[in-house]
Amino acid sequence: MGGPRKAGPALNYDEPVSLRRMVLLYPEMRRKELTWIFLLLIGLSAACQHGCQCSNFVAVCRGASLRSMPILLDPRTTVLDLSDNRITRISGDELGLYPNLERLILRNNSLTHLREDVFAAATSLRVLDLSSNSLLSLPNSLFQKLRNLEELVIASNDVQLGSESFAGLSSLMRLSLADNRLSFLPPAVFRPLKSLKDLDVSANKLLDMPASLLTAVPGLTRLDLRRNLLSKLETGMFAAQKELKWLDLSENLVGDIEEGAFYGLEQLQTLNLTSNQLVRLPGNSWPLPHLRVLDISSNLFVSLETASFDSLPNLKYLNISSSRNLKSVQMAAFVSLASLEWLSLRSSALTRLHASSFTPHPPLVFFDLSNNQLKTLPIGMLPYEKIATQKLGDNPWTCDCAFRSLRLRPADSVVCLSPENLDGVALEDLGECVLFGGLLIPIVLTLAVLLLAVVVLLLACKRPATSKSRAFYNDASLINVLSHKEYTFDRSSTPYTQSEDSSDSAYESPTSVLVPRRPPPSAPPKMTSARMDGSLPAMIPSSHSNNYHDAYLIPTSQKKGKIDTTSLWQIFKLVPPPRHWSLVWSIRPGRNPLLEVRI
Structure with a gap:
């Protein structure tokens, strides 16, 4: 029989308790036994680690300078926010301490690699945020056990994807791959994502988005492709996106929209094409009957041609501002926009608007023409008195009687440039216009005298001629x-x-x-x-x-x-x-x- 068992070192309850420290103190005990002892100690403790704030099974350890994952939290924790720390690695054992975890935020840490089994025990996860780390790759089976995961954010890394990177994510509804310097997407990369609704691949280096990639996710309702290198929208590019409602193509190099490029987008409500290289619009190639918001600002338009926005009967918001080359708007350019309420042509180079640009008149409530080169507005182009908000400042207005008769109600300051006697005078400070500078009565009298003279001459010409008179007709x-x-x-x-x-x-x-x-x-x-x-x-x-x-x-x-x-x-x-x-x-x-x- 051996002697009495040597007592281990006493546990100091005033010091932070960690599983790693317990293993060092009791090396002869199995890890499973230590885990149960650890959980018992957690139950007796305050159940929240230093640097964290805990309540209702939510632990927020944001910005606590942590280098590893905390293990002294309530095992019933469902939300764990570890963003803005210095964590370099996480293990499956540490995540296994929180079997009820549904939301894990690891944003802005120093993770460079994830083992393929790290999430094997976190089967209850619904939201996983790995953004703003230094991840270079994703093991093929990394998410295999996350059958309940609905949102995955891998933005702002340097990840390169493989065909099986998202295997097992059959319930995933939102995926963010933004800002990863991606230049290529494997053809089958989205195939496992049968439930995907929201896809963000913005701020990458994609040269194109083949229709075959999007065919694998026909249920998309939101697609973010901004800040890439797309130069052309090809025919049938979005043909499979029958349920898409929001599409962002801004800050690309798009200079050509092929006919039929938007075919299939019957449910689209918002389209953003700002900051591209468009010179002309597709005109009647907009098969978007439910579109409500269209932003085409900061492009290279020179003129808006007739029927530039045909087949957009439900469009309410149209932004064409900051089009530095845009000088004119042609007749019926905004035809068929029967629902338009908000229109901005601000900060362009407009010098002329056609009197029939808006035929028939849309129900505008906001109209912005500020910072252009306009001198006047056509009479009858719009029912100006019915537009609630008008912005007309920073234009070289000619405040003649025709312009003042429009009875504009600008929300900003409108300053006259001409005639010379009104240079620098605000439109709101001008009184009633005196037609012809006070010469109306003399002009009317002169016209009356001329008319009377013409009548007398005609009557004289009709008097019977004498026999010696010369005949008027051959x-x-x-x-x-x-x-x-x-x-x-x-x-x-x-x-x-x-x-x-x-x-x-x-x-x-x-x-x-x-x-x-x-x-x-x-x-x-x-x-x-x-x-x-x-x-x-x-x-x-x-x-x-x-x-x-x-x-x-x-x-x-x-x-x-x-x-x-x-x-x-x-x-x-x-x-x-x-x-x-x-x-x-x-x-x-x-x-x-x-x-x-x-x-």
């Missing part, structure tokens, strides 16, 4: 004037006729025979001689007139085409319709030509 113009709707061509007589008492030939112009058809008279008309006193001329005998009731000889001049228009007007004024008439010229060598009017 034969062609007069014939056209006397043509009325009720007249039609009479083709009953031949174009050429011959007088019985002379060898003179006469041509009857078809354009002058615009008369209604009617049967010829039963007897020749009564013939008299012509009179020159301005009254109705007398009838004359003529072989040309046998098919007409009356014939009149109109006095003519030897000057070609000049006739007594007064007599001709009298004929058609006194003879009631329906008139049956024609004009016949008789060319007589050496004598005045004859103009015969047949009625």
